[in-house]
Amino acid sequence: MNMNKIISKEFITELLFQTDIVELISNKINVHKKGKNFSSLCPFHKEDHPSFIINKEKQFFYCFGCGIHGNAIDFLMNHDNLNFIESIEELSYICNIKIPYKKFNNNLQKNIIKRKKIYEILKIINIFYQKNLKNTKNESVKNFLKEKNLNNDIIKKFNVGLSTSESKDLIKFFNYNKEKKKLLVESGMIIINKKKQYYNHFRNRIMFPIKNKIGNIVGFGGRSLNNEIPKYINSPETKIFHKKKQLYGLYEIQKKNKNPKKIIIVEGYTDVITLTQYKIDFTVASLGIHISKEQIEILFRITDNIICCYDGDKAGKKATWNTLKSTLPYIEDTKQINFIILPKGEDPDSLIRKIGTIKFKKIIKNSTPLSEFLFKKLLKKIKKKYYNEITKLNVIALPLIEKIPGKITKTLLKQKLNKIQGIIYDPKLEKQINILYPRKIKLNSFDIPIKTGYNIIKILIALLIQNPKLINLINNKLNNKEIKKLKIPGIKIFIHLTKYCKKIKKINTGQLLELYRGNKYYRIINHLSTWDHMIKKKDQNLFLNDGLNKIYKFILQKQQNKLLKKAKTDGLNKKNKIILWNINKTLAKINNKIKLNE
Incomplete structure (x- = not known):
C-alpha cells in the first residue's frame, strides 16, 4: 500500500456492514451453530471444549477461555497475523469492494515518518553498543560478564551491548549531523542540560534493547557497572517508548x-x-518493581498463568504484595497468579546460578497460589485470638476479594476466609459486613462513588456497547440538559457513545469497536464490550430507565444538599427557593418511578 494514503473510518464502517463475521471465520476454522450463536474450539489457545463464540447479530467474536475478542478486523489481525491495513485490504477483497484511499494529512504523515526514523536510529545504536561490548577492554565489563556467566549465544540472542563512559560518543558516531542529533534527543538517547550541552543518557552501562511485539527496538535499559546508583535506568518516555506498556523479553x-x-x-x-x-525461557521483566495494569493485561492475553518472582529484599517483597493487589481485577476463573518468595539477599539471577535449572524448576512448580499468599499476608496483620481482630480480617480481606471478576475464584476465597475464622460459609456475611462497615467503593475511574459502589454508568455503557439498539429507549433522557451536564466520571463516555449510536442506524458491537479504535476511550469500550454486567436481557430496558433516573437523582440530591446548607447559614433568596422547590418536586417524581420499578 502507498504510505501516502489512508482509509477513512466511514469506509471501514461500511465495509463491516458488508462483512458477515460468521462466514469469514467459518472459512478458516470449523464452527457449529449453538442457539443464536456459533461456537468453535478457540484458534488462539489450546482447549478440549469449545469456548469460542461468534455472535452474528453483534458481528463480534469472544472466547470465554482466553478472553480474546473483537470484530472481523481483529480476527484477521490475530488469526492471519496481518496488520490493520492488511486486514482492511483482505476484507475489501472478500467483499469485492474497492478501497477509496485518502491522502494523509501532513501531521499524520510526519509522525509516521518520524517514528520510522527513530526505529532506524535505535537499530543503528544497538549495533554500535554491541560492537562496543565485543571490543571492550574494560575490566569492569569483563568482570560483570564473568560473574553473570553469560555465554556468547545468550548475549547475541538478546543483543546485549555496552555504553562507554564517554558522554558524547553517540554524537561523534553520527558525525555531529544536525538531523541525527535531533533524532537522538527525540529517541531519548541524548539529553540537553541547562547549559544547552548534549550528553548521553546512558553512560558506562551494560545495554539491553527493549523490543516491541514485532521486534523493533523502542528503547533501552542500562545496568550500571561497579554497583553505581541507580542500578538500572530506562529510556525516557518517547513517541515509541512507553514503559508501562513494555515487557522485556516478551x-x-x-x-x-x-x-x-x-x-x-x-x-x-x-x-x-x-x-x-x-x-527457563518464559521469563519477562517489568522494567522495575512496579507492574502496570497495561502489563498485566498484556500478560493475561498471552498466558493463563503468571508467576511473580521478585528479589528477596524488602523492596521486592513490597512489590510482590503490590503486584497481587494490581492483578486482582484481572483474575478470571481461567487466569491465575502464583508467587515465589526468594530467600533474603537473593534474586532470580543469583539463585539459579547457585542451585541450577532442575531445582529452580521445582521452586516454580511449588510456587505459592494467590489464595495462600493473600491470607498468609493478611493474617500477619491481625491477632487471631481476639474477636475484634477476626472482624478486622473480614474488613480488609473482603474488599480485596471483591475486586476479582472470576465468580468461582471469588467464592472459593470467601469460603477460605470463613474457614480460617472457623465459621460455616454464609453468603449473607458479606452484606452484614457492608452494613456494619459502610464504605465508598470505586471499582474504577468511571464508577459513581455512592455507598454501595453501585457503578451505574459502567453498566449503562456496557449495555449500550453490547446492544446498541437500546439507544431508542434513551434518546429522550439524553435530551435533558441536566443529564448532559452531570459531572460524574464516565458520563462523557456515555454521551459520546450515544452520539455514535444515534448517528449510525443499525450499528452493531463490531462496528462500534472499530469506530473507537485509536480513540482515547477505546480501552474502556473494548473492555466493556465483553464485561459481564449481569443484567438479564428482559430486564435491560427497565434498568436503563431506572439507571438514568438514579443518576439524575444523584446529581439533584447534591444540588439539594448545597441549597439546604446555604439556607441554614445565609438563607435563600426567592430565585434559590424556587430552584429548591423544583428540585424537591422532581426528586419526588423520580422516587415514585424508582419505587414502581423495584
Missing part, C-alpha cells in the same frame, strides 16, 4: 511460543537473560 518468548502455558515476571534484565540461559 518478544523473545513469543518468537518461540505465542501462547506459553506460564510466564514468570521478574525485576531485572539480567534475571531474564540468566533464566533464559538456564532453559
Whole structure:
C-alpha cells in the first residue's frame, strides 16, 4: 500500500456492514451453530471444549477461555497475523469492494515518518553498543560478564551491548549531523542540560534493547557497572517508548511460543537473560518493581498463568504484595497468579546460578497460589485470638476479594476466609459486613462513588456497547440538559457513545469497536464490550430507565444538599427557593418511578 494514503473510518464502517463475521471465520476454522450463536474450539489457545463464540447479530467474536475478542478486523489481525491495513485490504477483497484511499494529512504523515526514523536510529545504536561490548577492554565489563556467566549465544540472542563512559560518543558516531542529533534527543538517547550541552543518557552501562511485539527496538535499559546508583535506568518516555506498556523479553518468548502455558515476571534484565540461559525461557521483566495494569493485561492475553518472582529484599517483597493487589481485577476463573518468595539477599539471577535449572524448576512448580499468599499476608496483620481482630480480617480481606471478576475464584476465597475464622460459609456475611462497615467503593475511574459502589454508568455503557439498539429507549433522557451536564466520571463516555449510536442506524458491537479504535476511550469500550454486567436481557430496558433516573437523582440530591446548607447559614433568596422547590418536586417524581420499578 502507498504510505501516502489512508482509509477513512466511514469506509471501514461500511465495509463491516458488508462483512458477515460468521462466514469469514467459518472459512478458516470449523464452527457449529449453538442457539443464536456459533461456537468453535478457540484458534488462539489450546482447549478440549469449545469456548469460542461468534455472535452474528453483534458481528463480534469472544472466547470465554482466553478472553480474546473483537470484530472481523481483529480476527484477521490475530488469526492471519496481518496488520490493520492488511486486514482492511483482505476484507475489501472478500467483499469485492474497492478501497477509496485518502491522502494523509501532513501531521499524520510526519509522525509516521518520524517514528520510522527513530526505529532506524535505535537499530543503528544497538549495533554500535554491541560492537562496543565485543571490543571492550574494560575490566569492569569483563568482570560483570564473568560473574553473570553469560555465554556468547545468550548475549547475541538478546543483543546485549555496552555504553562507554564517554558522554558524547553517540554524537561523534553520527558525525555531529544536525538531523541525527535531533533524532537522538527525540529517541531519548541524548539529553540537553541547562547549559544547552548534549550528553548521553546512558553512560558506562551494560545495554539491553527493549523490543516491541514485532521486534523493533523502542528503547533501552542500562545496568550500571561497579554497583553505581541507580542500578538500572530506562529510556525516557518517547513517541515509541512507553514503559508501562513494555515487557522485556516478551518478544523473545513469543518468537518461540505465542501462547506459553506460564510466564514468570521478574525485576531485572539480567534475571531474564540468566533464566533464559538456564532453559527457563518464559521469563519477562517489568522494567522495575512496579507492574502496570497495561502489563498485566498484556500478560493475561498471552498466558493463563503468571508467576511473580521478585528479589528477596524488602523492596521486592513490597512489590510482590503490590503486584497481587494490581492483578486482582484481572483474575478470571481461567487466569491465575502464583508467587515465589526468594530467600533474603537473593534474586532470580543469583539463585539459579547457585542451585541450577532442575531445582529452580521445582521452586516454580511449588510456587505459592494467590489464595495462600493473600491470607498468609493478611493474617500477619491481625491477632487471631481476639474477636475484634477476626472482624478486622473480614474488613480488609473482603474488599480485596471483591475486586476479582472470576465468580468461582471469588467464592472459593470467601469460603477460605470463613474457614480460617472457623465459621460455616454464609453468603449473607458479606452484606452484614457492608452494613456494619459502610464504605465508598470505586471499582474504577468511571464508577459513581455512592455507598454501595453501585457503578451505574459502567453498566449503562456496557449495555449500550453490547446492544446498541437500546439507544431508542434513551434518546429522550439524553435530551435533558441536566443529564448532559452531570459531572460524574464516565458520563462523557456515555454521551459520546450515544452520539455514535444515534448517528449510525443499525450499528452493531463490531462496528462500534472499530469506530473507537485509536480513540482515547477505546480501552474502556473494548473492555466493556465483553464485561459481564449481569443484567438479564428482559430486564435491560427497565434498568436503563431506572439507571438514568438514579443518576439524575444523584446529581439533584447534591444540588439539594448545597441549597439546604446555604439556607441554614445565609438563607435563600426567592430565585434559590424556587430552584429548591423544583428540585424537591422532581426528586419526588423520580422516587415514585424508582419505587414502581423495584
